[in-house]
Amino acid sequence: MTPAARLAAAIDLLAALDDQPRRPADAIANDFFRARRYIGGGDRRAIADRAWGVVRQRMRLEWWLAQIQCRPTPRMLVAADLLLAEGLEVPTVLRAFPGGQYAPEPLNVLEERLLRALAAFRDKAAGVQGLVHPAMPEGVRLNLPDWVIPGFRARFGEGLAEEAAAMEQPAPLDLRANLLKTTREAAAAALGAEGFETEPTRWSPWGLRLPSRRPVTATAAFMEGLIEVQDEGSQLIALLTDARPGLRVADVCAGAGGKTLALAASMRNKGRITACDVSAPRLEGAVRRLRRAGVDNAERHLFAPGDRWAKRRAGQFDRVLVDAPCTGTGTWRRNPDARLRTGFQDLQELLAKQREILDMAAELVRPAGRLVYATCSLLPEEDEDQVAGFLGRHPDFVPLPLAEAWASAGPPGEPPAGGPYLVTSPARHGTDGFFAAVLQRRS
Structure with a gap:
């Protein structure tokens, strides 16, 4: 798939998430890709990464869009993410919406005007760091809903900001070696033979860790019951x-x-x-x-x-x-x-x-x-x-x-x-x- 086609698919996936706000996103994504079996593994990862990046930062992206009275549609959320999170200039963002087959339609006159207003709002502010604006309320700045902040502050105290930042990062993929069939060392070797290099977890004597999500459920080690996915x-x-x-x-x-x-x-x-x-x-x-x-x-x-x-x-x-x-x-x-x-x-x-x-x-x-x-x-x-x-x-x-x-x-x-x-x-x-x-x- 072309970069533009991937972007269009990510926008469609975000729209699907908006249509079912109470349903877990993983389940919606599984259905989305199952209905589009022509999308290969690499393209799926790129599309999902783009969509999840917007979901992770949606509270902040919506705050930015609210400052220019813009409704947070999937298209504008993605455009704002390109502008603010990735630091692209307005002309580059516009080129990411080229139109044509399998590509997102060009931003219309209103969308382009809003995008330029967003860039101007960003450029005239002091102290902006990526998506974080100094005028943001605490919850948006921490990327946490207001209702959890008292409990999180009681839990973490001065470490709240550090923990909130860690919660924004993608999680590694942890596996548990099934000791009914193997050992942790043998499971690691089996995965290594299939191109999945792991390291032992720090505390669990059963655990193996991959640095990012990988399709381990397609491996022989998984299908033979040597491993299970478990944090x-x-x-x-x-x-x-x-x-x-x-x-x-x-x-x-x-x-x-x-x-x-x-x-x-x-x-x-x-x-x-x-x-x-x-x-x-x-x-x-x-x-x-x-x-x-x-x-x-x-x-x-x-x-x-x-x-x-x-x-x-x-x-x-x-x-x-x-x-x-x-x-x-x-x-x-x-x-x-x-x-x-x-x-x-x-x-x-x-x-x-x-x-x-x-x-x-x-x-x-x-x-x-x-x-x-x-x-x-x-x-x-x-x-x-x-x-x-x-x-x-x-x-x-x-x-x-x-x-x-x-x-x-x-x-x-x-x-x-x-x-x-x-x-x-x-x-x-x-x-x-x-x-x-x-x-x-x-x-």
């Missing part, structure tokens, strides 16, 4: 669950089974693990992944209204993992659209859901067993505050300090964070943002 922070949550061979384990919010797979591998297919979720399609996806990974000690349970499964299995599990539904603020570098489609009302609804799930999961834990509560959020309301509320309602549980839980799980070295709970973040650890608390039931 290192997510791997650490599975590690802290300490699911040993012979135990009974429940993964209460299993989704498509990412952590179930890791737990089953650490159990070496011995004992029993139950993957639970409210979504039948997600559990079906988990079944396919478990089969590919060679897991044979897992069963599944689909929660339904009025379900008494937890009551019937009260006190039967040695380990219960609650990877709770959350705002996902820790994954915004990987899912930049989520910061645009998640709001304060979502947080309030999720807090109630998390409390309900935790109370149900507590019933499953046997005396002296462990409940691991985890989120991919960095908001204290969903993390430490949620745990404090749970401990107030359930005095038969006590927190197991991170250092003790880390030593019990057995990985080499020190844990990645101090304090009573695991907290990882993009700037401090190079992982997605995760929280985990290990809570032990009294004997």
Whole structure:
């Protein structure tokens, strides 16, 4: 594809995202490219990179366009990104819209006038650095929605700007070696033979890292079940669950089974693990992944209204993992659209859901067993505050300090964070943002 054709496709993809604002961008992009199978792999990456670049900076781009009373259409967002983020001059931006077959239509008279007004506004301002203008409000300057700033400031303090900047960067691609079929070293060699050079992750003894997103799901290593895609922070949550061979384990919010797979591998297919979720399609996806990974000690349970499964299995599990539904603020570098489609009302609804799930999961834990509560959020309301509320309602549980839980799980070295709970973040650890608390039931 020509550069102009790629640009036109990126504009079309942005339009598709605008048409479905509450749907995850990855799912929309998958459908977009599935309907355009003629687009090759290299072109897909270029188109996606262009579109995701606009999505990552959309808050700032919309602020700039608002200063000249311009509606943020996909075409003007892309034009503004070329002008402001890439630093192109107006004539060069105009040439990027040449018209003709497979190319974006030329900017019309109004669009060109707005583009020139935008350039003039930029040029007369002092202190502009890329997309950051000194007159921007704090949230736009940090590229964060206003509703998360109090929680993020409580979490990061003076490091807030550094963490916000790290959340703007594309995430690396982390993989987990499936120890049921291979070792980390052998998995790395298999990937290397297919042209994918990796390096070991710092804390997870199972992890391998690629510096950027690559099509690993097309490799023989993936199709043979030697590896799974999983962020290192997510791997650490599975590690802290300490699911040993012979135990009974429940993964209460299993989704498509990412952590179930890791737990089953650490159990070496011995004992029993139950993957639970409210979504039948997600559990079906988990079944396919478990089969590919060679897991044979897992069963599944689909929660339904009025379900008494937890009551019937009260006190039967040695380990219960609650990877709770959350705002996902820790994954915004990987899912930049989520910061645009998640709001304060979502947080309030999720807090109630998390409390309900935790109370149900507590019933499953046997005396002296462990409940691991985890989120991919960095908001204290969903993390430490949620745990404090749970401990107030359930005095038969006590927190197991991170250092003790880390030593019990057995990985080499020190844990990645101090304090009573695991907290990882993009700037401090190079992982997605995760929280985990290990809570032990009294004997």
